[in-house]
Amino acid sequence: MAGRNRATVRDVAEAAGVSAQTVSRVVNQSGYVSADARRRVLDAVARLGYSPNVLGRSLRSTRSPMVGLAVSDIGNPFYARLHRALETPLRAAGLSVLLLNCDDDAGLEAAQLELLASYRPTGLVLSPATGTRFSARQAGVFDNVVLVSRTVPGIDVPTVVTNEQEAFAQAAEELYSAGHRRIVAVMGPEGVSTTRLREAGLHEATGRHPDRHALVRYTEGTSAAARAALREVLTTESGVTAVLGFNVPVTEGILVAVREAGLTVPGDLSVVGFTDAGWMAAAHPSVTAVAQPVEEMGRLAGDLIVRMAAGDRPARNPHLVVPGSLVRRESVTPPRKEQR
Amino acid sequence: MAGRNRATVRDVAEAAGVSAQTVSRVVNQSGYVSADARRRVLDAVARLGYSPNVLGRSLRSTRSPMVGLAVSDIGNPFYARLHRALETPLRAAGLSVLLLNCDDDAGLEAAQLELLASYRPTGLVLSPATGTRFSARQAGVFDNVVLVSRTVPGIDVPTVVTNEQEAFAQAAEELYSAGHRRIVAVMGPEGVSTTRLREAGLHEATGRHPDRHALVRYTEGTSAAARAALREVLTTESGVTAVLGFNVPVTEGILVAVREAGLTVPGDLSVVGFTDAGWMAAAHPSVTAVAQPVEEMGRLAGDLIVRMAAGDRPARNPHLVVPGSLVRRESVTPPRKEQR
């Protein structure tokens, strides 16, 4: 099946009584090969258990059948789902996925991409880190690049994103229309496109209601950071009756902070999460959230890479926007009377 | 930084006025190089932005600086955390992690491992799929193999596991000592070592109480499967007052099924999960669970691979057992009086 002394093209060629290139042609289904030669090669391949050494192949063809997926945090279910969804179309095209965790750190991201580049991958699917140093030049190095979820100003490559602004505006509207007048959004890092767009959506919704107010807190986008941020808000601000969460870990941190403050959802605070997760449906109360079609995003990103790798490059880079949808559950109710 | 026309050893050698091997020696810090030559090489490396092509290096040295991590489901937080924990010690040793998702499918696992083998990786960290075809011969192919969480009979390689049996017995005991007499364990796939050991732990605890009874349901270990399994139990069995969950997704599915049946935790059913997750602390009620030291497991597995790759192979394969610990929260109470 595999092995230290694995059969090589040469072994197969010898066994089949043909040259190495003929073996290569059969294995790669490229060029013409006589039916007879093909049969003999396939026979030898089966008999010797031959499977090509990717390293040799990649070195010669200056391209390895691998696509890098660089994400901020694989522990965030959004990225885990993205990985799964991306792998399927890529595997169907004979490409494997190298997952790189970047901890949302621009320096680590640069190191990981440098390493990835040394494998000469077929493509890169990137959800850039905060303060990313990813450049147009580097995009050229990787040839086939798709940005997912987060975009970078000045980098013109195909992108797959959610309708961040509209979806977050809808989440905020859900709270305002329930009667909340003072809400807080626990956001991701400032300067990241998703934070920027979701904040714009928040302000858009807030602007429709002259008497309403939205606080914004930037965080690392982790559970621990969100928990600390909300704790600070709950001790220093008054009149806040609802919270918006930036992502799954943040929403988790919000619930922890609420619980630690001795408050309840939705009695004391209404909560809306961004990106749905299985546990939000199982929780008591279940958590209202904007569901992102992550599987579709991954599939689209994978299809784009496959098409680009096949040389099918449209004149203009596609910017695919996949709509999120609000899933109403139990974590939103009107604020209590005694609260402002 | 990287590139289509990236500098090669030859370019560096020329620029530094030395031979390619001397460049190689400096870059790999192997063999003797005069201080003067070293300085000139490092200078040229910096000037040309040289970084070695992993493919060329790996092809020659028949080993690529990559470790495969093959898991059942990266969407399961256990494996996501494992990936993160594993990556740290490996990266420190100059090794990157290729994550392979196997959907707990033996056929897909075989295909993924075959692909991994073609990269001639330095090692493999495997949590084998149900019905795995992973063999001693294949373990030889990968040279440095560590099994994590799940073990395979007849495969003698280093392992890192939790004290499955004791920990699950403790989880069951928690329910029995609260007064539950009839409990159900929603398990993973039959035939997987973790299911077998946790079930043994369940029976061990049950055996200490002559008047108690434990039902067992095998599932795929997913949220959806667990939900269906518990639904079936709740409609066909009577007197069940507590549930044990096999893993994080299963525990999630359990909570969904309980909610769909119109029941509450812990009023109608007490719940104990296996493997802790952030949302279990945030949930209402918070979920009692056996916490697994996943980070330590990943670190240990990474250290083992690094040591083995360095040629440090102990006479006997180490079998590391990392203890889980019960985290008591709010999802366990004594059963209601009217229930048996």
Place this chain on the structure above:
DNA sequence: CTGAAAGCGCTTACAG
């Protein structure tokens, strides 16, 4: 339709 030659970039023996 098929093969002999060359070379992708690197490192491993082997000499000195």
Place this chain on the structure above:
DNA sequence: CTGAAAGCGCTTACAG
């Protein structure tokens, strides 16, 4: 301490 030669396994031109 350093280099000329060879080759890891494969595929890409180039001939025929």
